[in-house]
Amino acid sequence: MSQTSSTAQRALQIWKAGVRAVDSETLVSRSIQVTDQDLTICGHTIPLQGHERLLVTGAGKAGSGMAAGVEAALRGSALADRTTGWVNVPADCVRPLSKIHLYPARPASLNEPTVEGVYGARQILQKMSNLQPDDICIVLISGGGSALLPAPLPPVTLEDKQLVTRLLMSSGATIQELNCVRKQISAVKGGRLAQAAGYRQLFALIISDIVGDPLDLIASGPTVADESTTQDALQVLQRFVSDPAQIPESVWSVLKSEQTPAHSQKPVRCATVFNHIIGSNATAVEAASEQALALGYEVYSLGSANEGTAADSGVELAELCMQLQAGTGPVHRPACILSGGEPVVDLSSSPHPGKGGRNQELVLAAMQRLWDEAISGFCILSGGTDGEDGPTDAAGGILDEFSLKRAHELKLDPALYLRDHNAYPFLAATDGLLKTGATQTNVMDLRVALVD
Known part of the structure; x- marks a missing residue:
């Protein structure tokens, strides 16, 4: 990402601490x-x-x-x-x-x-x-x-x-x-x-x-x-x-x-x-939590057993961020939500699915949920701890106020890209891809959501 918020940089720091632990x-x-x-x-x-x-x-x-x-x-x-x-x-x-x-x-x-x-x-x-x-x-x-x-x-x-x-x-x-x-x-x-x-x-x-x-x-x-x-x-x-x-x-x-x-x-x-x-994923989540606490965040962990669909998981994280910004969340700001596990992408409804992976789709679904919301000082990062997300060269995606603004400026429609499971080009256009290369480990996915 060429231009990121300081919040996104801290989210990446927390995510990398989790990956280092495994x-x-x-x-x-x-x-x-x-x-x-x-x-x-x-x-x-x-x-x-x-x-x-x-x-x-x-x-x-x-x-x-x-x-x-x-x-x-x-x-x-x-x-x-x-x-x-x-x-x-x-x-x-x-x-x-x-x-x-x-x-x-x-x-x-x-x-x-x-x-x-x-x-x-x-x-x-x-x-x-x-x-x-x-x-x-x-x-x-x-x-x-x-x-x-x-x-x-x-x-x-x-x-x-x-x-x-x-x-x-x-x-x-x-x-x-x-x-x-x-x-x-x-x-x-x-x-x-x-x-x-x-x-x-x-x-x-x-x-x-x-x-x-x-x-x-x-x-x-x-x-x-x-x-x-x-x-x-x-x-x-x-x-x-x-x-x-x-x-x-x-x-x-x-x-x-x-x-x-x-x-x-x-x-x-x-x-x-x-x-x-x-x-295991729990090892990574624990290390990420320690890093978040060291950076001054209150931590709310959803644990390592999160499954379901990537799109639903993205919506859930987006809504938690909105609650935290409104002061009605489970912890006080500045807050860090951690989530581990591995949701799935159901391609059965799309005869010609596009390019992407579950982490990219999760971030795109979160962007769609926040599309018309006035929210700042936040970040949602979702990445495969192995550095791979679907058949792409990305580990996942990052959503912050800058990438959300770029999507609006480009007049992109997240709903259309979600329908076709085509998150990669959307996130590439908005500079929201997380690229790490192979990490030499693999404990499912790790998600970090921050609200300052």
Whole structure:
């Protein structure tokens, strides 16, 4: 943003404090301690005999920083020389590391499974199946892992899986519903990645990007025994798909077969698999709150479990700002409202949706609500903590009195852009895009609303 209010600058400062608190490299390096005698991971101590190999695998938008965190924790130790790894990450997160190979499993800003991702998943499965009895495996899991670690269950093809994923996303399915289906047509999700390691010691370090931090849903739970069933997946498809012919026959055949891995394979041995959440949206909200308090704001937190639609969330924040300015809000001015979670954009009513993401749509909906209001000294910022918002190069959007004024001067109609889910060009024209680049972490979205 070329011209911003001081309020918007403070909102960005608060948002960045939240993102820093979930820096993936720091979260991982703090979780691992090593000496010549033992390795400790999240409080679990493994005696070292001096010959064990450590394999590091995983997938997710935070995978690059997480892998760097492992290397930082092991640096200078004998175990570092016996460490190898392969982690699937977005292309813009690839960087050279000493021991762990970061593999570009999809292009930047394309949150869909790719041929490259399938190749990377097969490499990881092969490496895990080659583990020896004394070897140790660390799996690094973060948001975006579902798309970055695709291994369609035959006869389902990658194209079949992509079609189903797009169809469910465009129909307004929640991440939980989407993952339910993806797990049932995958060779790695729903605990099947852990099965590839046999009964070795496996430690999953997880950065959560889902409301409530459900282990079985984050990246579709590759190290967590699947509690959903093929029947659950069938019900999701039947709820969102009016014409069964839209779903490939291969998907129906896998889901209707009694010979799927959910029925035929042994469950994950929980005694040898340890899953630990090391960072979440609540961590980011807490850090943002501390920064806001340090800047002199009274804080009203809506917590980390906010879902619903992006447009409704934007209206809610706009109305809270109006209440605060009028002196009828839940706290006194200067006030900061914090909100975490992940709303959705329902594209089902728009045959040709435009360009944008949920955070951009949320900010545009807030602008529409405030369009005819006399409000100043405020800011509403909504951004994905991963630095990505939909298939765009923006993390989200920022609304303040300057961007609202620019929209009026340009005679833009927010209602038209909202109707077409086309927030990106609107915010680009009003200098309201939030661009951060990849942040190497991912704990859903963080929203900061200020009223001075």
